[in-house]
Each structure stands twice: as C-alpha cells, then as structure tokens.
Amino acid sequence: MTTENQVVHALKEMIGGNSLLKVGRNGKAHFRHFRLAKDLSGISWSSPRKDKQETIILVSQMDSLLLGQKTKVFLAKPMPELKTLSFSLLYSDSEGFHRSLDIVCQKQREFDIWIIGLQQLINGIDDKSITTELFQDAKTELIINTEQSVDDLVELDHLIVLNSAQIDQSVFGVYTWGSGINGALGHGEDIDIPSPRVVEALLAYNIKRLACGLHTVFALNGIFCNNDLTLLYLMFYYLLKIIIKALLSNIRAEDGKVYSWGLGKYGILGQGNLRSRFAPLKIASFKSSNVIDISCHELHAAAVTSSGELYTWGKGSENFNRLGYLCQNKQTSPALVHSLSAYTIFSVACGYNHTLAVTNTGSVYSFGDNSNSQLGVGDTEPYAEPQLVTVLNDENIIKVACGKYHSAALSAKGNLFLWGLGDDGQLGLGNYNLSTEPTILHIGEKKAKVMDVACGDLHTCILTVGGLVYAFGSNIYGQIAAPSMNKFHLPYRISFNTSKRFVSVSCGSFHSAAITENGKLYAWGLETDGRLGLGDCKQRSSPTEVEGFRDKKIGRIACGSKHTAALIILSSSADKKFKSSWRTT
Template sequence: MFANAFRVEISATEIEKALCYKFAGNVVCSWGRGEDGQLGHGDAEDRLSPTQLSALDGHEIVSLTCGADHTTAYSESRVEVYSWGWGDFGRLGHGDSSDLFTPLPIKALHGLKIKQIACGDSHCLAVTVEGEVQSIVIAKALKIALRRSTLQVPNFFFHRCELGFLLLRYTTGNVVCSWGRGEDGQLGHGDAEDRLSPTQLSALDGHEIVSLTCGADHTTAYSESRVEVYSWGWGDFGRLGHGDSSDLFTPLPIKALHGLKIKQIACGDSHCLAVTVEGEVQSWGRNQNGQLGLGSTEDSLVPQKIQAFQGVSVKMVAAGAEHTAAITEDGSLYGWGWGRYGNLGLGDRNDRLVPEKVSTVDIKNQDEKMVMVACGWRHTISVSSSGGLYTYGWSKYGQLGHGDFEDHLVPHKLEALKDSFISQISGGWRHTMALTSDGKLYGWGWNKFGQVGVGDNVDHCSPVQVQFPHDEKVVQISCGWRHTLAVTERQNVFSWGRGTNGQLGHGESVDRNLPKIIEALSVDGYGGKQLEASKVDPSSGKTWVSPTERYAVVPDETVQGHAGAAVPVKGNGSDASVPENDVKRIRF
C-alpha cells in the first residue's frame, strides 16, 4: 500500500491486464499480466508486485495509459510519447504490427505537446495542448501505419465496434443461410447489416455449396459442381484471395483456385488455407508470423502453394488467429506460424515460417496416428486414431482442459476424457468443445458469455458435459469466437454464448449460457420453411464504397450536401466503408 503523498498517478486497463504507477521522482512501476510485453520490462513475464520500469528512468514521465495489451507514456520534458506491448493492428503507432517489450518513442508524435492520451482495446488517441486529436487507427492496407489527422473534438463522435464471428449453415437443397454480425459484408447479403435470425443468402442459390468456413470477418464457400471457391467480407491483408485488400459484400469466386478440386478450407483470423483432393495446400492472407507456411513473413493477396509439403499428402488443416496446424495422410501432425504460447506443439515458443513436424506427442503406442486437428485463437486440439484427445498452447482460461491454467508446449493427452472416443473437436477464441462417439458434448475454457453451455458464466479448466433437452445426441459442433453451435441427431440446431450481434440466430441480441434451439432451422421448429431471403436491391439508393481504411472519424456536418444530397463520407483521408446514404453505418 502506498501513501497518498507518494502516489502521483495510476493507470489500469479495464480488462484485467496490467497496472502502472508513477511515483514522486518520476519512477515508473508496472505489474500484472506481461505476456505481450505490456509491462515494459523486456520480457513476457507477469509481475505480482510493483516493479520499477528501468527503461523509463530519467525520462520524467508525466502520464501513463494502459490499453488491453499495450501501454503508453508521455515525457513532457522530452516531448515524446512512448508505447510498448502487443502491436497487432498498429496500436503502438510505429508503422507496423510488431510487439515491443520495452518502451519506444512514436516518431509521428515527436515534438507534439500532449495533454491527454486514451487507449482502447486496440486503438489509441492523443489530445494536443492545441485541442487536436491524433489517432492511431487500424489501416485498411497491407502496411499498418499511424495516420495523423487534425480533428476538432466537439464536432466528432467516436464509436468502437466489437469483433465477432458470423454463422452459416446450408440446409436441404443447398440453401445457404447466414446471420450474426455483418458490418464487413461477411454475411454476403450485399450490405453491412447484422442479421438476428438465419437469412437465405440468395447470391449462392443454385451453386450447390458443399462447405462453408468462417474467419473473423470473412467467409468462404466451395461449390463442388462448379469447382469454385467463393469468398466475401473484410478483405484486409488479402484474406479474400482476390489480389487486393478490398472488402466484398457478396460472394466472388477466387480466380487462382478456379478448377481446383477442394476437400477442405480453413480460415484463421486473417488468413486462409485450402487442401486439394491431391493433398496439396494453398494459403493466402496475412503472414506476419509465417502462418501461411511459405517461408517468409510477406502477406499473400492470392493463394500460393505451400512448397514445404512437396511429396507429402495433407489430409486436413486448421487455422488459429496467427498459427496453423495440419494432419497428413500418414497421421503426422505439423505446426507453423505464431508459437509464443507453445501452440505449435514443438516444445518451444518460437515462430515457424514453414510447416514443422510435431515429434513430441504424448502417445504411449507409437503406432497410433493423428487423424484430426482444430485450432483455437492461441491453442490447438488434436485427436488420435484411438479417439484420444490432445491439447497444447495457451491455457490462461483453462481452454486446454488439463485442470490447470498452465500453457503446454507439446501435445498432452486429456486425462479427463481418456475413457471416451472423441469424434469431433472445435476451438473458439478461448474455449474448446469435444464430441464423443456416443453423442455426448463436453466444453471447457473461457465462459464469460456462457459459451461453454453448462448454465453458468464461470471458466472451466476441465471438461463439463453440455445437457440438451430430451437427452438429444449431438452429431455436429462448431465454435465461434464467443459462442457455440450444435446439431443433434434429430436435426435440431442449438446455439449458446454471446448473442450481441444476433449470432445465436434467435431473433434477438441476448447471451445464453444453455443451449437454445434455433427454430428457423430445426425439425422441432420451422424446419427451414419460413426463412427470410435477402437480396441486393439496386433501387435502394445505397452505394457501397470499397474502403481503403477500416475505421474513420467523420464530422456530423458533412452528412448532407446541397438539396439534401448525400456527400461521400470522408475520414482520415479516404472513404469509409458505409453506404453513402446511410451515415448510421459509420464505424470507428
């Protein structure tokens, strides 16, 4: 405990991350979670008590601000703003997305006298003594950069949108439905509207879609009869595979994959992979940690073949936020990409730019092979030929299921389910689901929104069985970021977890911690007979501009032009991703 006379300033992130104090004499201390370098001590270790941040000794820091996983500090005497921690989305303002474990001055703010800094989850703003706002925004280009724009504070409003997953399912007759968050066009209905209940994706009528895969803000579909892979949604980093970073609000075939017979597609946060029937793997999108497996960290705007698998037939792939896993036809397990939490299973925390075989699987029978793999955000799940379940990687919320919260750098068998034969697995952001061969569903991990489905909102570090009405057996499962879906043997569809954008499909925006039937898609409901259909209406007057930036700050008074005509909305130097006639869709 510190006396009030000794304490000068405190800054705490709102979501349990880190804490910083500045003491008299300008000594900065930090403590709490440090896995992303946000404490500034040059490592990724947590600190259980205040620790002096030596890197800022003598800098005469006058203010400190914490974001979700990053920190800023301002030196009035040096007229410098420093930042460090997790660099994803350019939140540190240094012109890239690299993490920093010690403070570094932001060049673009050098010499600006700052009176206040605010940090959100993944964006920052600084107010100068002249009343100008300097914003660090998420750029809609391959190079993430800090963009400076002079904004008069009273004339602007700010709003931050929450990232999430959408849901899709194809019903009898290959009718594709989508619902949930749609602000990046990921629902495919030609607009950026959310859908609270399943809505028929008319653009794919008659395409005989056989598989659908969702990324964080984008979607892919494969038509076996047309031999085409379609993609749509947020196009940043080339994740749609069309050779640019433009968003798409309706499905478009990927030219580079035309004519390739695909047996599986996996989508990560901002990268994709496709496995052909010959066992070759194509990858595209973001690659800052080598998750594409191409031997570099260059993003790829179009699909490229992973040459490291030359002569090896791949059975399936799985994509996490920034890492990838694969199973080959001979039962070998591979990992590559971001490895900080041991999520590659290779026994260390290093990244890999090309696929590397996992040789340290905890299997007693050496003849046993791996047959299935899935990825969560920062953890990985695999299943052996005997039905054994193995997990590894990040376990901050118990998502590995081993009864603790410790990371595992190599695959370890889940003893709690050792007597069950696992038939399906799925990984969410921080939770995991596993289905047994007798139709029982188990969940564990992060449960803030009830996504584990066991009737509470408490995290679980060991598997807990999910109960369904009338003890219906489950035949299919899928995890979103913070919600879960299941199909039962009776052909009823259930969902639970986060529902803020309608992703549960119940016609409302309510969270659920127990499975609830989606009546529009279920036999014991409407059975797909009363689906809404959404089509692009050219007569609506809405024109969707292809954005060059994901976020924009827009003045109220620029909404209408002469005679009430709509004026193209501008912000930070480029068009915002909104209809020109609908300023309510502006995102920040």
C-alpha cells in the same frame, strides 16, 4: 488526393464504357469498347476475333499500372505524341503468365477516369460509402463465373432455379446471421442480422463446407469434403486411403470450387486484392484445382486440394509466418506451401498466428507464431517453415482445430490431444498451465472417445462418439454453458433440453453451437450482433434451439468471430415447401 466522389464517378463511367485504343503485341492498334462489370469484378472489351474469355481481366488478376509507354509493346512501336494519354495494366493471365494491356485514351478525361478507377480496384475498395452508392439499386451482387464472360451475368431470378427437374434431389442452402460488417453475411449489405437468412446467390450451388473468420466466410462446393470422412475414419481408419481414392475419382469439374465474401483486409478473401466483398465470389486461383478442405481465422486462410497440396494466403509477418513461406507483408491470392509438397495434405486448421496441417498418413505439421507453444513442438520459438509435431507421430491424426493460442488434434481411435495456452482452462487438462506438447485428454472414468472438436478464442467444445457435448475453458460469456461464469479446466458435460444425440459442434470467439442427429441447431454464449441467430442480442448461458430452423434440417454449422453460417439440407420431399420460401426468408 483522389476524393470519394471522384472514385464513384470514375467507376460509374467505366461501367458505362469507353472506346479506347488497344495496342496489340504485334504493334497494331484498334479501337475497342472497354467497360467495367457492374459488380466491379473485372473489365472486358469487344473483339471480333477473340473468344469472350480472352477479352476479360478480373480484378483478382490485376497487379499494377504503368503510366506512359514503358512496356515492350509500346517500346516496339512508340507513339510519343500520345505518351501522356497512354497507360499499361499489368496482370497475370489464367496460366499465370505476366501480361500487359496497353491502352491509349482519346481524351485526358478518359485517361483520368480509367487511371483513378483501375488504381482503386487494384488497391481494394474498403470505403463503405463508395460500395453503398454503387450498389444501392442492386438487389444483390451476383457470383462471377471466371469461365464465362463478365457480360454473361444472369439476374438473380434466373440463378434460383425453380424447376424441380433442373435441381438435384439434394439441395443445400447457405444461411448466415450475426455481424454483417464489411458484407460478412453475403447478402449485399453490411447490417447485422439476428435471425438466419438465406444467401440467395448460392442457392444453385452444391455447397458442402463452410469456414468463418473475423468478418469473412468461405463456402466450398462439391460432392464431398474431408469432414465427410471423419466418422468413417473413426470406424474404419485403416481403409481411409481406399475410401479417399474412390471418392476423388468421382469428383466433377465443377466440384471443389471456393467462394468467399466479407472483409478483404490483408487479401484474406484470396481474390488477388484488398477489396471487401458483399456477396460470394469464386476464387479464380482454384479454377484448375479441386479443393477438399478450407479453414480461416482473423488474419489468414488455407485450403487443401484433392491432389494433397496446401495453399495459404492473407497477412504475412517479419518475425514468424503463419503462411508457411516467406511473406513479410500480405499474400492476396492462394500460394502453394512448397515445403510440404513432398507430402499429401489431408486437412488444415488456422489459428490467429499459426497453422496446422494433417497428412494422409496421420502426421501433423505446424508453423507460425509459437509464443504460447501452440505449435506443439516442445518450445516457444516461432517457425516460418512447417515443423513435424513428433509427439503425434504414431497417433494417426485425422482432424486438427485451432483456437486463438491453443490447438487440438483428433486421432483415428477417438483420442483427443491438446496443447498451447491454458490460462483459461481451454486445454481441459485439470490445470491452467501452458502445454508445450500435445497431451491426451481424459473424459470421465470411462475415458469416452471423441468424434469432433472445435476451438474458440478461450474455450473448447468436444463431441463424444456417444453424441454427448463437453466444453471447457472460459465461461465469461456463457460459451461453455456451465452454471457459473468461472473458468473450467476439466471437461464439463453440457445439458440440453433434448434426448437426441449430437453429431457436430462449432465454436466462435465467444459463442458455441451444436447440431443434433435430426438436424436441429442449438446455440449459446455471447449474443452481441445477433450471432446466435435467436432474433435478439441477449446472451445465453445455456443451449437454446434456433427457432428459425424449426422446420429445416441443419447439415453443417460454422461459427465465426461475430457471425455464424449454416448449411441447410432440403430433402426431396420438402423441396416445394422450401423453394417457395427462398425469396421471403
């Protein structure tokens, strides 16, 4: 059995590099210098006749190892005397074709080192002590751009551009706080942080959307994402197709890329392996696609591209499938949900064991576990293939949200529908019953219209068009900010110490957050691990402004299970002030 010390030694040796005999497809063999990238993202080798991008294999592309000389390349020109020093790395190239990298080592020691190291990279490195030793001298892990050489990594100081002429007028900074286990905060370490801290590796990127799961974060860059259209749709929903077409025509090549970090279990990061990431890494599978929506939960994630395709990845299941296609074990890279290919998908939401997808015509499809009727199709049978939620057929749905076992859908007219488990009042329908189909929620006598919705494990938060925040469900940790710790099965209006209207809400498992029209952030609920960003671990049963953002303007908020992420808007007039604080925040 390979020990931790052997793994660390092998990876360090690979980073230093070795001269290995590479056997080409034409049968010719040449010595090439191979080495592993310092951030363990891939291997590269020297070649005088090839472009740099042709001499890189990312870990996300690696499939398996074959010992000996078993591939077509080796069989065409066998070298029996070197069989015990030979191996082949099977991988998928950038076009999706299966390839083999065929290697002959000079010594047994080199063979052992590369076999141990490559096998560990393919399996995923979940051992904290291994990554700690490998990165103990590094300030942070850098993002690998899959379109460049592994050798072309730049230092962090060059990544943070300080010349205002080189930075766009609108700069978005990603901040995270809370539980840092498995690198969930993206700072290159796995410690809990109770106050907001900037994710330095993303400062040069135009991040527009965030999604948080159990110990994971996804960041989406680009000129827009689908949530930018929600308010427009509420006002002019009959013009949505025209708006989308105009915006999509302006997407740049670098827009719509997704970065992920945190726990790599089940392949939920979409990097093609099970390795946890302690800093942002671009998902290579979306190199040729523009992503406009991203969602994740504890076990899986999903993304929608500008062409209307839905991709999912993460943990599969034998009894039901939250991924929308047959997968009994795990899917480590984004895979197309083929059964929805005939439709143009606009938005997606992930629950614990189920998924909801919205088409550009406002229809909703659901799939996965249905033991609590969270699919909204009128029964409790699981569905591996997407099912049309027929009750919502004429409602023009523009957004969906998932709790652990309940679901919500928002229509273009501001009507909110909920269904699934209601034991804690999380459906807000005046009872604690399970609802097998979507049921409209009524808010007060005037039946206020809704513009945003978010679901926690056992509670729901909603935002009305008038800028008021309501919540219902379990209040065991103060997550709905009600005066008692009881369950609430009707919408409860939350009181804030501000007269400003609210523009966005988000829910974690047991905490909640909301953003005001002037960009201030309020948080409440369970504070374990520092997930509220208030600098301590004290539970808050009423909304409290996050002091760390007093001089900043919040653009978006995403609550994970035990951590939180936010987008900070840096206006042109404040750029100088904030740039000087990037290194010290």
